[in-house]
Amino acid sequence: EVQLVESGGGLVKPGGSLRLSCAASGFTFSSYSMNWVRQAPGKGLEWVSSISSSSSYIYYADSVKGRFTISRDNAKNSLYLQMNSLRAEDTAVYYCARDRGSGFSFGYWGQGTLVTVSS
């Protein structure tokens, strides 16, 4: 069974940093692209970033480019999101999502971790 478990969320001040982690199990992690998708309270879904299976290809939404860094450690079956220069508008539940397999859709999701940016 595919399992994705996010951690690392919490309360941080504007301008601060936070690192999210996503522990994967139940599949061959090194074979799949991975993604971060966020959802502000009461709002819709927003794609944040994607990383290919070997980290060769990395993409970011314009809203986080230059501030967030996605990475992965295939030996540890883990996905990360380093978030710097955080803003109030980054407040959201952050979901880790696995590529379905053929790409271009998010087939499996974690339960999410809440990041709150507030002074």
Place this chain on the structure above:
Amino acid sequence: QSALTQPASVSGSPGQSITISCTGTSSDVGSYNLVSWYQQHPGKAPKLMIYEVSKRPSGVSNRFSGSKSGNTASLTISGLQAEDEADYYCCSYAGSSTSSYVFGTGTKVTVL
């Protein structure tokens, strides 16, 4: 990249069919047959319902179907059931030279 446009709400009675539209541009929905749909119940993670415009993942009811015409994709739920009441989001691939994926604004489906 602007969000894809969905109606804020759609409702129907049990057993009826409803359709949710998802309008994008020639740079996203219109350029790729890579539209997916997600169902989200309150407080839960999204669930993939349709991928590549019209394909259903294993385990998803065949009451859910997808289609696309030009810059607009659609999700149809037939034989509406109480458990279908949820938020639904479309998503389109938008190419690797820009923000790669764009989600829709979301539609609240209410079963009357």
